[in-house]
Amino acid sequence: MRITVSGLPGSGTTTVSKLLAEYYELELISSGEIFRRIAREKEMSLAEFGAMAEKDPSIDLAIDKNQREVIHSHEKLILESRLAGHMAKEVPNVLKIWIKAPLPVRVKRILRREKSVSFDEELERTVEREKSEALRYMNYYNIDIDDLSIYDIVIDSEKWNQYQILDILKVAIDSLVGPE
Structure with a gap:
């Protein structure tokens, strides 16, 4: 079973990916974690x-x-990254999931995780980061990150918590592949 989980910063992709990986005993690879690790190693902020x-x-x-x-x-495998679904486009039998949430909700979540700046500062950082990423995705791959048409499931993490999302996704996954 191959699953991709994508979404904008603070949408809950890492949390949901970890829950899915644990439940289905799948390896989890997070490109966002790799990007953050490299930024830390270079002693740079994500924006920098x-x-x-x-x-x-x-x-x-x-x-x-x-x-x-x-x-x-x-x-x-569960591959978690902003572009994971796009990176798997040519691979058969991959379930592609997009997790969304409104910007203010995502910024509050990022602040709970990072606790480094004010809401307004993090809002500005997040908007800049998303603009930077969207520009790169378009320039490198002609990918419009706002086009969700490639995803099999789009779920709003403002409406459900991570455990409810896990339950929803388990029903969807099990209906495709049968319970593990």
Whole structure:
């Protein structure tokens, strides 16, 4: 079983991916975690590292190449990243999930996780980060991140908590592949 989980920052993709991976005993690979780790190693904020990635395409291209290789080579996997669904477009039998939430909800979640700035500052950072990413995705791959038509399931994490989302996704997954 291959599953991709995508969504904008703060939408809950990492939380839901971890729950799915645990429940179905699947390997979880998070490209967002990889991107954040590299930013930390370079002692840069996500915004700074994103700006660097805008100027140096090799950063995104290497991470995305890795995503394509991983989704092709693993049979039991959850790939979590903004572009995971797009990276799996040519791979058969991949369930592609997009988790969404309104910007203010996402910013509040990011603040709970990072606790470093005010709401307004994080709102500005998040908007800048999303603009930077959207520009890179369009420039590198001609991907409009707002076009959700490639996803099999789009779920709003403002309406349901992570456990309710897990339950909803379990019903969907089990109806496709049968219970594990």
